[in-house]
Amino acid sequence: MIKKIDISKKYNLPSEVHFCKKCVISNQRPRIVIDSEGICSACRYFEYKSKIDWDKREEELLELLDKHRSCSERYDCVVPSSGGKDSAFVAHELKTKYGMNPLTVTWSPLKYTDIGWKNLNNFNDSGFNVILGMPQGDIKRKLCREALIEMGDPFQGFIYGQVLFPLTIAIKFGIELIFRGENAEAEYGGSPESWNKKYLSIDEFKKIYFSNYELDFWLKKGFERKDLSFFYPPNPDELKDKVCNSYFYGYYRNWSNHSNFYYASKHTGFEPNVRRTEGTYTKYSSIDDKLDTFHHWFALLKFGHGRCTSNAAREVREGYITREEAIALVHKYDIEFPNLYFKEFLEFTNLNEDEFWNIAAAWRNENLWKTQGNDWVKKYPVK
Ligand SMILES: [Zn+2]
Known part of the structure; x- marks a missing residue:
């Protein structure tokens, strides 16, 4: 009990x-x-978004892309990508509309659904290299159980990987630009200070998404450092002098779940489920x-x-x-x-x-x- x-x-x-x-x-x-x-602040953010000059935002995007564009076989950005509609939209638009060479990085779900696995493969088939991170199953399960008891959230282990693994891969490949989707903090109710954020530093990500439970916390709960090594980002020495920020694609492009769905269906073979998700x-x-x-x-x-x-x-x-x-x-x-x-x-x-x-x-x-x-x-x- x-x-x-x-x-x-x-x-x-x-x-x-x-x-x-x-x-x-x-x-x-x-x-x-x-x-x-x-x-609510999420509704206020939507009102605010309707007044944004999106052409101007796209110009800002082009400026950022030009700074990083490789013009060779070298990858120039990382897109954390599940094969879902939103990340598929980001990766595909960066590649085909803006001429970038993205490396897509997937942190595997706790347990793939058939449709999820199919969509990742469809996305891969549509022309993207994918690096799939799959932490060892026994540790993933143990972390899921312990986080459920400790935090009332079985998903915290997944969240560590989702935030940190793309960063690890970007550093390993010498890539300084990461594109995530929407600014969830602003879209779902964060304060107005979050509304105009183009990117979050890794420390800001940790503050919002780790709920005050740093990875080190689990060492006190019986996990060993080597158990969690796949979750940890590169050590600070490796990060020294390297700027690698996670930019929000939703800052630069008007973000809509509906439009992303139609876009991904058309371009990356994304398919919806045959049944509705429970609870919604x-x-x-x-x-x-x-x-x-x-x-x-x-x-x-x-x-x-x-x-x-x-x-x-x-x-x-x-x-x-x-x-x-x-x-x-x-x-x-x-x-x-x-x-x-x-x-x-x-x-x-x-x-x-x-x-x-x-x-x-x-x-x-x-x-x-x-x-x-x-x-x-x-x-x-x-x-
Ligand atoms: Zn509201």
Whole structure:
């Protein structure tokens, strides 16, 4: 039995729950701010984006590319790429529209879905060299289990690799330019200081994505340095005098999940799933990992919003659905438990069902959930 965690205190969440008047997100998302007019910072960022001069931003992009363009067989940029629609758009546009020579780097999911593996191969077939990083399975599983218990997030091990592995490869190949997709911090509710960031330094990435759990933390939890060596970036001596920043392609080009989907379908053979992802209504976002539904489900326990809320909020901002439609979708799908791969998740983490539900109970935010018969329901459903 693990000790009950005070989620609101741990993540410094407001005690009163308020929802954005424009989308369906609440102030329980870490770092989001709802202003005096009742509008969240993610919606404000979308308003801001609609006023950006994108031609000017493209000129800035060309300037940056010209500084790094190899004009030879040498790679001139790294694109961290899962084979998904967003990274496929970035890599393909850099290569075909702007004449760059990208090396694409994939950090493997915890457990590939068939469609995810197919999409990575389709992307590879469409004309890209891919370096696939796959950490040893026993360590990956152990880290998944320990991070679930320690942080209420089975996905932290994946996040280390996703942030650090492309950097390692860039350094090894002498590449100084990395292109990631959208600036997630700005797109999903970070403060206005994040809105105009062209890139993040590695220290800024760590601050946002490692949730105060540096890799070294796990050495105290029984992991050895050699267990995690594949996760660690090059040592600081190797990085000395080398500038290698991760730029946001979404700073330079107007970013849309919908357009990226159509682009990747047309150019890199991207295919959506045949079924919707559990916990939401979409079929084309983050479909390569069987187990990432548990990352979203644990976020639901902690912050009261699941994958459907994130997807629907985004589509309201982009104007594809109304707030009323989004609310209906959230009520229908947000708290759906990811049954499809539950057995595989238990086997992967070496947990039995009782252990799993004990961990879930410890991470369920008491301020946001109440029992109703045998079920847990949200205390504050969006309305
Ligand atoms: Zn909003």
